[in-house]
Amino acid sequence: MEPEAEATRCGFVAVLGAPNAGKSTLVNRLVGTKVSIVSRKVQTTRSIVRGIAMAGRSQIIFVDTPGIFAPRRRLDRAMVETAWSGARDADLIVLMIDASRGFVSEVTDLLERLADVPHPKILVLNKVDLVKREELLALAEQANAMVSFTDTFMVSAASGDGLDAFLAHLAASVPAGPWLYPEDEVTDVPLRQLAAEITREKLFERIHQELPYQATVETERWTDQKDGSAKVEQTIYVTRDSHKKIVIGKGGAAIKSISMAARKEIAEIAERPVHLFLFVKVREKWGDDPERYRAMGIEFPKD
Secondary structure (H helix, E strand, O other): OOOOOOOOEEEEEEEEEOOOOOHHHHHHHHHOOOOOOOOOOOOOOOOOEEEEEEEOOEEEEEEEOOOOOOOOOHHHHHHHHHHHHHHHOOOEEEEEEEOOOOOOHHHHHHHHHHOOOOOOEEEEEEOHHHOOHHHHHHHHHHHHHHOOOOEEEEOOOOOOOOHHHHHHHHHHHOOEOOOOOOOOOOEOOOHHHHHHHHHHHHHHHHOOOOOOOOOEEEEEEEEEOOOOOEEEEEEEEEOOHHHHHHHHOHHHHHHHHHHHHHHHHHHHHHOOOEEEEEEEEEOOOHHHOHHHHHHHOOOOOOO
């Protein structure tokens, strides 16, 4: 008789943390390609982004969540609630802490709230190459005193240090069961939504200081052309006319730079030539428009 095939495993792993802890960098690195945008701008990730990694016979579905912080506006509240909903629906929770910043207020608040969450929880200290070992051990000890973590890992998401052992641990920890996605699929984010996020990343890369994070991008049309290319039309929404002028730039230089960078990356992910057309519109109160929230894939807070 032939030996019985090794059982498959599959599970959801929610990655929580304060803004700019490195969650998106971690998920992109483990998945092996970009599924979540990365920016110096805080609160860049807004919706739940699922990245799918294979490790042996295990399929690990990472849920990259918005950074958890003290919400002030309606959009803030929607993002924080989106993050916690991702945690509630997961099999495992990973709390990621930027070790170079230590226990900032957002981290302390997260630890206090996580203490009552029943899911298995794993602590990941990121950017460990920037911190002395004794300081890392003290951080780990302090966090474990507040929350019952099953395991602690010290990694550098940017360089990949420590991630092999972390991924192997997750592969052995997710529940036994059939895979939920094809083996070669890396995300369940629709391509037109991922394309909008890529343009938003390039927008923040080039206009970091001048532009508030409320700016958003929507893919209005994606048309497959006869020659195999794609015509993509996107709108950048800002809240003030002065912001529109910043995005366009002198003589259109800024919008041209954003478009060129976004088009190149969208074409790589779509695996076809892309003709990208960007438009900029002012919507003063788009943060109060339910339609904009639906386009971003997050729930619109009622109050």
